[in-house]
Amino acid sequence: MKKKVRKVVFPVGGLGTRFLPATKSMPKEMLPVVDRPIIHYAFDEARAAGIEQFIFVTGRNKSAIEDHFDHSYELQHTLSSRDKHNELALTRDWLPPAGSISYTRQQDPLGLGHAVWCARNLIGDEPFAVILADDMVLSEKPCLGQMIEQYNKTGGNMAAVMDVPREKTKSYGILDIENSEGKLVTARGLVEKPDPKNAPSTLSIIGRYILEPGIFDVLETQKKGSGGEIQLTDAMNTMIGKTPFYGYRFDGKRYDCGNRVGYVEANIAFALDRADMKDRVMEIMKQFVSKE
Ligand code: UTP
Secondary structure, three states: OOOOOOEEEEEOOOOOHHHOOOOOOOOHHHOEEOOEEHHHHHHHHHHHOOOOEEEEEEOOOOHHHHHHOOOOHHHHHHHHHOOOHHHHHHHHOOOOOOOOEEEEEOOOOOOHHHHHHOOHHHHOOOOEEEEOOOEEEEOOOOHHHHHHHHHHHHOOEEEEEEEOOHHHHHHOEEEEEEEEEOOEEEEEEEEEOOOOOOOOOOEEEEEEEEEOOOHHHHHHOOOOOHHHOOOHHHHHHHHOOOOOEEEEEOOOEEEEOOOHHHHHHHHHHHHHOOOOOHHHHHHHHHHHHHHO
């Protein structure tokens, strides 16, 4: 019987250089979209998908993430003494039970594959999810939840996928499709950041994965790939033949918060998705457009 997906890895060890100087002393994953850090959305998505253990692979300069997922007693005390009950709830009511969060450090940011490998002892011998917080997804049903439902039927290594314009393939990992049936795509391979003319398709993976634990043996000896980094997708590629590699066409829209324009777009999209601010934000946007 397939094991349940109980654990998620949040790789948060990257340098976030595209957001300098904001990320000089603050982790990229703590950048807020509207009023909460992007890592908070990732955490909410994992929890809504039934995940019980949250594993952060951090690095230097990332302690703000640990503080975010802990009590802030001084602030809580002050809010409580001022009867600010709603604000107090926002600081603590969502905290997961003690012991369900673990942290490990990726001492050198050698790439996403390396970051995931750093979590091997915390994962053990069971399938697990990976969420890249800077890929945000707005959807009715959380993206990871959709994937776990699919994984429970098929097993294998899986990544969420979406179509991108052909001229953009150079920015993404692109699937070489063997077979496509409904939302599920079976890949015969994956090419990291191909030139549009060489791209085997326009189906790109986004930062949501479900992985079989066998990935750790492959990552152990994985050589550096695209960008001089140890790539997770290279390891998934190596496993094809033994472990199928599925792409899952998720329902929803993805926002790439890893770059500055995508981050601004995410802020607008998530604000418009909020009943408490939608109308005012729309009004402001209309004013901008009419001035152009
Ligand atoms: P990115 O490719 O966006 O890299 O990583 P980055 O370092 O965060 O940002 P830039 O390119 O310098 O601006 C995607 C995710 O993988 C994590 C990052 O923290 C981010 O959440 N990551 C990346 C690691 O945990 N370790 C790494 O070595 C690389």
